[in-house]
Amino acid sequence: MDTKLDIRSDIAAEQSRRAWATSALELIRAEKTRGTHTPLVPFSLPVFGEIDVYLKDESSHPTGSLKHRLARSLFVHALCSGDIGPDTPIIEASSGSTAVSEAYFARIIGVPFIAVVPRTTSQEKIDLIERYDGQCRLAEDSTQVVTEAQRLAAARGGYFMDQFTFAAQATNWRCDNIAEELFEQMRNEPHPLPQWVVVGAGTGGTSTTIARFARYNGFHSRLTIVDPEGSAFYDGWRMKDTTITTTTPSRIEGIGRTRVEPSFFPHLVDEVLQVPDAASVAAMRWVSEQLGRRVGASTGTNIWGTIQLAQRMNQDATPGSIVSLICDAGSRYTSTYYNDAWLTDNGINIAPYTAALRRFERTGTLAVD
Template identity: 40%
Template sequence: MSWNARALDVLAAGPPTPLIDFPVPGPGIRLLLKDESAQPTGSLRHRHARALFRQAILDGLVTEGTTVVEATGGNAAVAQAWFARRLGLPYIVVMPGERSEARARAVEELGGECRFVTPPPAIYDAARRIDGHFLDQFGRAAHHDLAEELFAQVRPDWVVTGAATGATSATLGQWLRSHAADGRPASGVARGPAAAAHGRVVAGGGEWRCRVAVADPDNSAYFPGWTLDTPDYATGMPSRIEGIGRPRIEPGFHPDLVDLVIPVPDAAGVAAARHIREVTGLPVGGSSGTALWAALELVERMRAKGETGTVVSLIGDAADRHLKTYHDDVWAAGKGLDVGRHADELRRRTSV
């Protein structure tokens, strides 16, 4: 068997991640959490990393011995280092800022190499100068297998995710548009309120309606850019919510594949992350909390309209390190986040 064939076997999909019932008041509406923290590297970035490696191998850009390079500072680096190790490939990640042993350790323990660069925006040019294949998670389209897996498990009315690269919302939207009941192709489908007319899909011997919502934190460009239909919108401001929110709209985000973008205050996302931990025991980060807050808004809208159905919110990155940040009152106060006010609202929204 060739190296490429063996590599593709390594990159085969793993077992499905679980769905967790999350309590919401009233009959007829179900809220489910798709728990991506069950992935081997503990986050939704695991799927994206696998997709990036698979596409690079299929395109002939990565072969046996190729050095793989990325520019990122988060969970993507851990997931990519995990796959590089299993493929026997050298892996180098360029991270923003001064060297942090805590950030580097998780990658280096998997055999990867971390290089730190300042100022932070310089990481992309620095990565391109390294001799190897630049995965470029923000610039390359690599749709992963979440949609096939999720829609085999459940037929939701809404799926809610945060946005960083935009790959997850694009993967979900592409799948739904390709299975549209009216046969319309994915390209050219209207975004925003007009897209809801194309929300019916046919799959698995049945037909149902499903739409994609993106939860966007403070300072991020996705909500204003989507609302104003401005694909090059930029805020120039960093997100306080690790893993989601971008100062610019990234090339992987496709507004025509998203039905709704919901802005979520950072304090609300942090309060919701704590609530997930209270209910499930999972110490998730702010990105999971942000998605849950948006999902609860959709539940309230459905209830107000007398609708029934199912909402799925993606969660991931459940790690003890979050106990010292999102789940810590001193940290939240230092960031100027009034979590208590939103915690009271959460109790009202989820009391059963």
């Protein structure tokens, strides 16, 4: 056995793998260069004349959601860490939107992609994953998607992307991120430094990026997380305990988890507001009417929390601005959140919350009977 030949072969293989990774990174950089910053959309709340609300429209990304940024960062992180080669299957655990975006980037660099998603994931999201040549494996128990993705990655000799662990690590929070865009776009507004930034938490990566960027730049904007039913983030923040778990998965796709994920840092968050699922869906439909286009339920969660904060500022006679997100488009939820029969089957009664929003339009007070 010629040891020198073996060493040369190993070196050549590694050089080839690195050359491929370099080419893959160039393709991802080119994709990013083709894009622009997502728009910052003014959202009028006429009942609060001294409070300006803005929604950063993440649905304008090529894959239609906030998760486009995360997927790009995760691929760059994995490529630069030497975890992906030209034939490496990529495996991910997701409620859908991250998997859609990761399937898109996997196709760009030419590697196979498999998503493990809960069976409750909307068919529209599954169709999008498959449109980008990804495959889906449906998990009956949504709390087991990570375990199943790990098992599948080991069985296929693939790489488990693991958004829940690496979201905060993969994202560059100092620059070139959603927070930098947001604060830059606010620069010429009447109240350029937001009083509040309102986001949901799925991995915790977006909230962590915004909080770190604000601290790094000396901005005193406060961060609110809006958390749906069944999620562990609220109690994890309230008790400053990252070991807390829940048993009932969130019904608002993309946000809420049964455990406090590694990329969520409770001490970076100023406030967490719990939002009933019915309120999220009612607000989703209400804001869709205001915007003239459909948005997803996690955007409804954001809006419900944003209105509460605006109401508080108004009561305190505090002028200023609030920024939140349009997380994705409502076209992904035609068969679920926009389907009255589906809401009935899932025990979601939006009527009291819809009535509360109608009263809010007239009175400036958000209260549910």
